[in-house]
Amino acid sequence: MTINWATITALIGLVGWIIPFVMLFIVPTNRKPSSATAWLLLVFLLPYLGLVLFLVLGSPKLSRRRRAEQHTMDKLLHQVVEEFQQQPELVALLDPPIPPRDAPYVQLNRNLGGMPALAGNSVELLPNYNAVFERIAQDIDNAQKYVHVEYFALSRDEETEGVFAAMERAVSRGVKVRVQMDHLGSRKYPNFEDMRAKLTAAGIEQHLLLPLHFFGANYTRIDLRNHRKIVVIDGQIGYTGSQNLIKRNYFRKDAIYYDELVARVCGPVVGELEAAFITDWYSETRVLLDRNTAPEVTFEPRACGEMLCQVLPSGSGFENENNLKLFTSLIHAARHTLVITNPYFVPDDALMTAITSAAQRGVDVTLFNSEASDQFLVSHAERSYYEDLLRAGVKIYQYKAPILLHSKHITIDDDIAVIGSSNLDIRSFQLNLEVTLICYDAKVVADLRQVEAVNLSKSKPVNLEEWETRSVREKLYENISRLTAALQ
Secondary structure (H helix, E strand, O other), X not given: OOOOHHHHHHHHHHHHHHHHHHXXXXXXXXXXXXXHHHHHHHHHHOHHHHHHHHHHHOOXXXXXXXXXXXXXXXXXXXXXXXXXXXXXXXXXXXXOOOOOOXXXXXXXXXXXXXXXXXXXXXXXXXXXXXXXXXXXXXXXXXXOOXXXXXXXXXXXXXXXXXXXHHHHXXXXXXXXEEEEEEHHHHHOOOOHHHHHHHHXXXXXXXXXXXXXXXXXXXXXXXXXXXXXXXXXXXXXXXXXXXXOEOOOOOOOOOOOEEEOOEEEEEOOOHHHHHHHHHHHHHHHHOXXXXXXXXXXXXXXXXXXXXXXXXXXXXXXXXXXXXXXXXXHHHHHHOOOEEEEEOOOEEOOHHHHXXXXXXXXXXXXXXXXXXXXXXXXXXXXXXXXXXXXXXXXXXXXXXXXXXXXXXXXXEEEOOOEEXXXXXXXXXXXXXXXXXXXXXXXXXXXXXXXXXXXXHHHHOEEEOOHHHHOOOOHHHHXXXXXXXXXXXXX
């Protein structure tokens, strides 16, 4: 049989012409114009490669099953909150009066994530990397009922050993310990399987978050990850923030290591961190941790302070970009001071407009970023925004290398603080599961101002005139990286 290569070549060429026009009817559907444009540009330039990449990476949402499970948990959470709010002795904590200044954001977050603002909390900021592990281990050693641990990157190493040892001691005295870790976020570090085996041998129930499935009904695009960092102890003490449970340099071969910020919380809002953990557990195991399956896990709200706090979960299991809507709304609300600290700043148009508009209306806007780079494309993409930010009046400071400032927090004026796991990029807005703590409290802001002052002392300002003199090659890298950031 003779192969007619001319005919095959002609067919390949014809299909290569057809693919882009067919994709015009598919790609823009329910997609941001910038993202759709980037995808279509790739498909028109490289039809076959673009089609394959779109089929693999084109959907920014989790599977219908997982989104349905999120919806189920949202309804259950709503029912539980309403039941507790009917108890007169808990009204002051679970249905407190909301100051008019905070009311729009409390309502927005409740509509997006299903969780109300709760009173009676205390928040302690922990900026010292290894001191965080020591504090968590101490609290685990005092646990009486249960310990829940969830991290994007989990590693048993010389710096985290104290936390793992504390979990094992907890199990030995009858405390139930559960651990969740993102599969892709954790598996690349040394002794991953050995760590999991030791957890199981110690009697610690552990599960992978978003385990990799390349085929079948459980397939999810590989870069949809669970990026949350949560620890809950007896439902009374919680931890959340930017820091993973891993050694400070992440086993890197270069000189980079990381500075972080973690919030230790006490009070009713810990129950909302617990709700995020339980939701993730349910999605992975189909087991709901309730009074039947986990009688030790009970919501017993107790006042631990006077702070009004709220938790906002976000990610590809939700229909909305919860964290993006929160951040944009709060930035628009800034009156005189806005400080943004984030390692990966690749904003969409709405967030960029909010930030530059704030600066142009007279708000003192500061952005802390890092001189060190651990992701080539992300670092160049974020720096492509510097010039527009500087021209608008935003002050930019780069944390001096080799330390990378990995903290993720925002302060708005003197009364609202945001601390969490979310970066300010399309990945955290659309793809990753994140968790954010919002504190409507002047003391938390004052404490964060002290952290910001320390960060400022370790940073160098970015000057517009000097920035404009960077090389043509750097500008090219920035432009290309900025374009690829939209391929979501």
